[in-house]
Amino acid sequence: MLNLKQIEKTFYKGTPDEKRAIDNVSLTLEEGDFVTVIGSNGAGKSTLLNLIAGVLFPDQGLMAVDDLNMTYLPEHKRSKWIGRVFQDPMAGTAPHMTIEENLALALGRTKKRGLGRGVSSSRKKEFKKLLQDMNVNLHDRLTTQVGLLSGGERQALSLLMATFTEPRILLLDEHTAALDPARAEHITSITRDVVDQHQLTTLMVTHDMEQALSLGNRLIMMDEGKIIFHADAEEKKKLTVADLLEAFQKARGKSLADDKTLLQK
Amino acid sequence: MTGALFGAIESGLLYAIMALGVYISFRILDFPDLTVDGSFVTGGAVASVLMVSGTSPFLATLAGGAAGFIAGCMTGFLHTKGKINPLLSGILMMIALYSINLRIMGRPNIPLLNEETLFSQIESWWASTGIDAALMTPFQELGMEGAAPNTFYVLLFGTLLIIGVKKVLDWFLQTESGIALRATGDNAKMIKSLSANTGLYIMIGLGLSNALVAMSGALIVQYNGFADVGLGVGMIIVGLASVIIGEGVFGRKSIARTTLAVVLGAVLYRIILAVAMQLEFVKASDLKLITAIIVTGALVIPTFSGQIKEWMERKRQQKALTQELKQERGQDVAKPQTD
Numbered sequence: 001m002l003n004l005k006q007i008e009k010t011f012y013k014g015t016p017d018e019k020r021a022i023d024n025v026s027l028t029l030e031e032g033d034f035v036t037v038i039g040s041n042g043a044g045k046s047t048l049l050n051l052i053a054g055v056l057f058p059d060q061g062l063m064a065v066d067d068l069n070m071t072y073l074p075e076h077k078r079s080k081w082i083g084r085v086f087q088d089p090m091a092g093t094a095p096h097m098t099i100e101e102n103l104a105l106a107l108g109r110t111k112k113r114g115l116g117r118g119v120s121s122s123r124k125k126e127f128k129k130l131l132q133d134m135n136v137n138l139h140d141r142l143t144t145q146v147g148l149l150s151g152g153e154r155q156a157l158s159l160l161m162a163t164f165t166e167p168r169i170l171l172l173d174e175h176t177a178a179l180d181p182a183r184a185e186h187i188t189s190i191t192r193d194v195v196d197q198h199q200l201t202t203l204m205v206t207h208d209m210e211q212a213l214s215l216g217n218r219l220i221m222m223d224e225g226k227i228i229f230h231a232d233a234e235e236k237k238k239l240t241v242a243d244l245l246e247a248f249q250k251a252r253g254k255s256l257a258d259d260k261t262l263l264q265k
Numbered sequence: 266m267t268g269a270l271f272g273a274i275e276s277g278l279l280y281a282i283m284a285l286g287v288y289i290s291f292r293i294l295d296f297p298d299l300t301v302d303g304s305f306v307t308g309g310a311v312a313s314v315l316m317v318s319g320t321s322p323f324l325a326t327l328a329g330g331a332a333g334f335i336a337g338c339m340t341g342f343l344h345t346k347g348k349i350n351p352l353l354s355g356i357l358m359m360i361a362l363y364s365i366n367l368r369i370m371g372r373p374n375i376p377l378l379n380e381e382t383l384f385s386q387i388e389s390w391w392a393s394t395g396i397d398a399a400l401m402t403p404f405q406e407l408g409m410e411g412a413a414p415n416t417f418y419v420l421l422f423g424t425l426l427i428i429g430v431k432k433v434l435d436w437f438l439q440t441e442s443g444i445a446l447r448a449t450g451d452n453a454k455m456i457k458s459l460s461a462n463t464g465l466y467i468m469i470g471l472g473l474s475n476a477l478v479a480m481s482g483a484l485i486v487q488y489n490g491f492a493d494v495g496l497g498v499g500m501i502i503v504g505l506a507s508v509i510i511g512e513g514v515f516g517r518k519s520i521a522r523t524t525l526a527v528v529l530g531a532v533l534y535r536i537i538l539a540v541a542m543q544l545e546f547v548k549a550s551d552l553k554l555i556t557a558i559i560v561t562g563a564l565v566i567p568t569f570s571g572q573i574k575e576w577m578e579r580k581r582q583q584k585a586l587t588q589e590l591k592q593e594r595g596q597d598v599a600k601p602q603t604d
Binding site for chain 2: 053074075076077079080082084086090091092093094095096097101104105106107108109110113114115116117118119161
């Protein structure tokens with residue numbers, strides 16, 4: 001399904017700020033896998049997602065989806081196979097366009113955009129049903145400008161836009177981190193539902209260890225650009241927050257006690 | 266006076282096409298595109314050279330628009346592929362077009378008074394219909410011949426044309442490609458993650474914008490009866506003035522509403538200009554200064570009026586609260602002396 005082989009990425013090469021963001025990472029996702037990625041700030045989680053999405057190109061390595069080598073395919077071309085939700089609720093939607101127009105834009109991810117009507121009446125019905133099914137209170141506000149929605153509503157819409165066209169890979173980049181706890185919980189539960197419903201192969205980055213444990217069937221932990229811990233489906237079921245902290249200490253030989261960012265619950 | 270007013274409305278309708286072009290770059294793509302000063306003349310230059318060499322005015326006008334499309338795409342190319350800042354890309358193209366326009370025209374000025382133009386063609390057909398005479402009757406009965414324009418065909422033709430252009434633009438901006446173009450200006454990061462080549466959309470968007478600008482230029486040279494290489498100076502400001510005045514006065518609730526506002530803004534701008542030119546102390550050479558003042562006014566007045574409102578409200582509240590404090594505590598507070 002998704003194959004990453006010996007991916008390397010260094011920022012600011014040849015300057016005093018040189019930073020090895022991704023250090024020889026290999027990772028394979030099978031069809032239907034839902035992998036959560038945890039790690040402290042600067043561990044390389046978001047860089048990894050950006051490399052898969054094509055926002056960045058690796059210095060070395062190979063990235064393939066199914067039997068397609070996408071290592072150096074431009075972002076807008078590979079997004080045909082990849083759906084994404086960003087951390088910033090403002091980032092995933094067009095604020096001055098309506099909900100239905102945003103959903104129509106999402107349809108364009110997999111099919112070529114022509115001169116047909118963006119929001120046809122049949123699509124309108126489809127969008128309404130989608131929003132109703134998702135249990136967010138947006139189905140009677142199709143012509144509302146997205147900029148007027150709350151952060152949680154926008155993130156729910158982003159999640160719908162990234163998933164209803166059934167991408168081969170879904171990338172979630174700390175998509176609940178900018179929300180208050182109640183809304184984050186709501187988005188987390190919607191995430192579980194949609195991934196389940198479409199059986200999406202998913203890679204989710206998070207700061208929240210509880211979330212990382214409650215979602216998905218596999219878990220990886222990153223630090224300084226490397227994958228330092230990996231739990232498969234069997235192991236993950238038994239995993240606790242304490243286990244994760246211990247694993248981090250063991251792998252890196254340093255204490256997590258002062259690393260508040262990883263400890264966030 | 267009324268003659269000048271009708272003239273202002275006529276040219277306003279033709280300039281409105283240019284304003285719609287500026288609306289695409291400035292508002293939809295959020296790209297301050299200065300190519301306009303050059304591409305407006307390019308449209309006029311291509312059209313007039315073709316008409317002089319005997320091409321039909323209709324085709325010449327379309328060719329002018331096509332030339333503008335290419336110019337706009339070039340600006341987009343400089344920005345997206347060359348990574349040049351948007352303002353600079355536009356300025357570079359504007360400067361380049363000045364020389365190119367002179368090359369196209371071969372000389373700084375081409376008179377078209379004896380050429381067949383769209384307007385002369387329509388005029389001869391119009392004269393055969395006798396509608397002018399019919400429309401003139403009510404004016405004559407009221408004894409107001411002086412208030413009527415010489416002919417109504419430019420008004421009618423200009424109105425039909427701008428309605429057509431507006432409708433096509435409205436339609437395009439609701440298509441799949443159109444909403445992707447709008448999203449490119451609204452949230453480029455997001456639409457890239459939805460399979461849209463934003464670089465291409467910027468290029469095509471600027472192409473369309475400048476095609477409209479150039480088509481407007483082609484119509485204006487035919488309306489004026491000559492093409493001049495200096496015709497485009499400050500055109501971007503005229504376009505901006507139309508967009509800002511239109512949106513300010515007529516609102517921007519939806520796409521169709523906003524395009525209508527821009528068209529009306531272009532006409533309104535010409536009317537304001539015509540009124541200003543009627544003032545005794547204003548000379549013809551003051552035109553650009555007046556343009557700058559109108560645009561500054563349109564930009565500043567909403568800000569100022571908001572500030573004044575807030576200031577008045579604050580003052581009223583302070584006064585009331587000071588009095589309340591005095592009644593309750595017998596204490597008088599005043600502004601501290603600072604200087």
